[in-house]
Amino acid sequence: MTLAIETRGLEKRFGDTAAVSGIDLGVERGAVFGLLGPNGAGKTTTIRMLATLLRPTGGSARVLGHDVVKEAARVRAKVSLTGQFASVDEDLTGRENLVLVARLLGFGWGAARVRARELLEAFELSEAGGRQVRTFSGGMRRRLDIAASLVSRPQLLFLDEPTTGLDPRSRNQVWDFVRAIAAEGTTVLLTTQYLEEADRLADRLAVIDQGRVIAEGTSRQLKASVGGRALHVRVADPEQRDRAWALLAHLLGDELHPGTEPDTLFARVTREERVPDALAALTSNGIAVREFALAQPSLDDVFFALTGHGADDETSEEVA
Amino acid sequence: MSTTRLHRALSSDHQPAPPSALSAVLTLGWRAILKIKHVPFQLFDVMVFPIMMTVLFTYLFGGALAGSSADYLQFLLPGIVVQTVMFLTVYTGVGLNTDIQRGLFDRFRSLPIWQPAPIVGALMGDLMRYSLAALVVVVVGLVLGFRPGAGVPGVLLAVALMLVFASAVSWIWIIVGFLVRTPESVMTTSFLLLFPLTFVSNIFVDPATMPGWLQTVVALNPVTHLTTASRGLMHGGVAAGDVAWVLVASVLVTAVFAPLAMRMYYRER
Numbered sequence: 393m394t395l396a397i398e399t400r401g402l403e404k405r406f407g408d409t410a411a412v413s414g415i416d417l418g419v420e421r422g423a424v425f426g427l428l429g430p431n432g433a434g435k436t437t438t439i440r441m442l443a444t445l446l447r448p449t450g451g452s453a454r455v456l457g458h459d460v461v462k463e464a465a466r467v468r469a470k471v472s473l474t475g476q477f478a479s480v481d482e483d484l485t486g487r488e489n490l491v492l493v494a495r496l497l498g499f500g501w502g503a504a505r506v507r508a509r510e511l512l513e514a515f516e517l518s519e520a521g522g523r524q525v526r527t528f529s530g531g532m533r534r535r536l537d538i539a540a541s542l543v544s545r546p547q548l549l550f551l552d553e554p555t556t557g558l559d560p561r562s563r564n565q566v567w568d569f570v571r572a573i574a575a576e577g578t579t580v581l582l583t584t585q586y587l588e589e590a591d592r593l594a595d596r597l598a599v600i601d602q603g604r605v606i607a608e609g610t611s612r613q614l615k616a617s618v619g620g621r622a623l624h625v626r627v628a629d630p631e632q633r634d635r636a637w638a639l640l641a642h643l644l645g646d647e648l649h650p651g652t653e654p655d656t657l658f659a660r661v662t663r664e665e666r667v668p669d670a671l672a673a674l675t676s677n678g679i680a681v682r683e684f685a686l687a688q689p690s691l692d693d694v695f696f697a698l699t700g701h702g703a704d705d706e707t708s709e710e711v712a
Numbered sequence: 713m714s715t716t717r718l719h720r721a722l723s724s725d726h727q728p729a730p731p732s733a734l735s736a737v738l739t740l741g742w743r744a745i746l747k748i749k750h751v752p753f754q755l756f757d758v759m760v761f762p763i764m765m766t767v768l769f770t771y772l773f774g775g776a777l778a779g780s781s782a783d784y785l786q787f788l789l790p791g792i793v794v795q796t797v798m799f800l801t802v803y804t805g806v807g808l809n810t811d812i813q814r815g816l817f818d819r820f821r822s823l824p825i826w827q828p829a830p831i832v833g834a835l836m837g838d839l840m841r842y843s844l845a846a847l848v849v850v851v852v853g854l855v856l857g858f859r860p861g862a863g864v865p866g867v868l869l870a871v872a873l874m875l876v877f878a879s880a881v882s883w884i885w886i887i888v889g890f891l892v893r894t895p896e897s898v899m900t901t902s903f904l905l906l907f908p909l910t911f912v913s914n915i916f917v918d919p920a921t922m923p924g925w926l927q928t929v930v931a932l933n934p935v936t937h938l939t940t941a942s943r944g945l946m947h948g949g950v951a952a953g954d955v956a957w958v959l960v961a962s963v964l965v966t967a968v969f970a971p972l973a974m975r976m977y978y979r980e981r
Binding site (some may be wrong): 443444445465468469471472473475476477478479480481482483484485488492493495496497498499500503507510511513514515516524540542544545569572573575576578 | 714715717718719720721722723724725726727728729730731735736739740742743746747750751811813814815816818819820821822823824825829
């Protein structure tokens, strides 16, 4: 079976600036694939080329077996794009928006209304369906937008930063929907600058920086490439940090670093089994520990290790 | 979240053939009409101004300009309808720009429709908007004492002529809508052009008392001819020359700007 997305040296220049400079991707059918990178890394440009909204200036891309330039119409018939800003008409109601899209896909008036109802129900918007979209919350708007992208039952769904600007609760809700959509067999390609999002949703990811893929793999593989878990410790009294520092450095045998605040410490742990004893030693030496966490390296750490600059402050921590 | 409902929505197997060009245009026209229904304010905020002008000019200057307010209203009202419709044309560009900024245009472009449909559909909705606005202003005029000598057919013909010219001018704002960054700047840019276009005309006063050079400008302004033709059609005694002038101007403006707009439409953003 062919791949859902296959690109070779995909490139896009706008005048003298290269937005995307040679991207190779292979996305399996049915997978959720994440493009992770900071603002301006070339994620949106890549996704717009794959969705046939931009013409590549170099390289090639096949989507669901069709060339995005030569067979753009065939690609379009099988994919849907949910852009970075909810592309729905704010003046219309939620239901009218879906009927509009259905009509433009060729549904008759009756069938369009049925389809709109089905999707409003599926995305928990039935009650709000009769209200103008401008009264919707960010999360509702986003759900309506995704629903509009699914009117045609695409085989591949592009989601460009699906949760940017959403509150945590709405973000979780959108994640649930994305997972459910993927579980139904739709391939999903999403871009995100949230490391946590890529970690939670994507089976595989490609880290993009300055128009190039700088790493690819599962989130676990990428994290492993950084090595060791990260230990964060916060002492109750900032005065005692230096003592804690010396003690932990001795017991763990790892280098310690000051954290961002005067009462925090940070270490990349090479021998995890020593951590419990080291922490116990702090207490028995009269150093009260307010909190500690033994975290998987975050994707931010991955980003830092790969590029030498950070991407975002988000971390995905497991409290030990 | 109900996975059963989502499953049902995602496994529906109705995959219709793409819509015809006409069906796509009608659907997008339906959208424009819904917007009038949901946001009537957009129609009225541009009409408050002309109505205010009508009342002010009629009662403040009417006596001085035409001997009596009642006489002046007969002269002024056809021109005010022209002005109202002209100002409304800006919304074509504003609406288009809003759609681009919101990403709706991307959605339309990725649908299997006749590609110019979003623009043609919007224009259709705009024609509806122009007609509604013209109707309101005429009714206000009738209340104030406007009595068109040529009756309903005359008024309808005048409005029809205005619609032809307005759709031509709309293409200019569509281009502006593609060029500038925000809907607000579409508004500012277009008003910069519309103010001189409607004021340096014969809408408010007979240009006979203006300086010679200004009279020349007024005589060249298509809005002047549209106003003269509208007066003629509403009151009787229209000159074929004025109507022809307006029609030729409309054809020329469309011939220049419509292809340009469509080129910009197909160019990627």
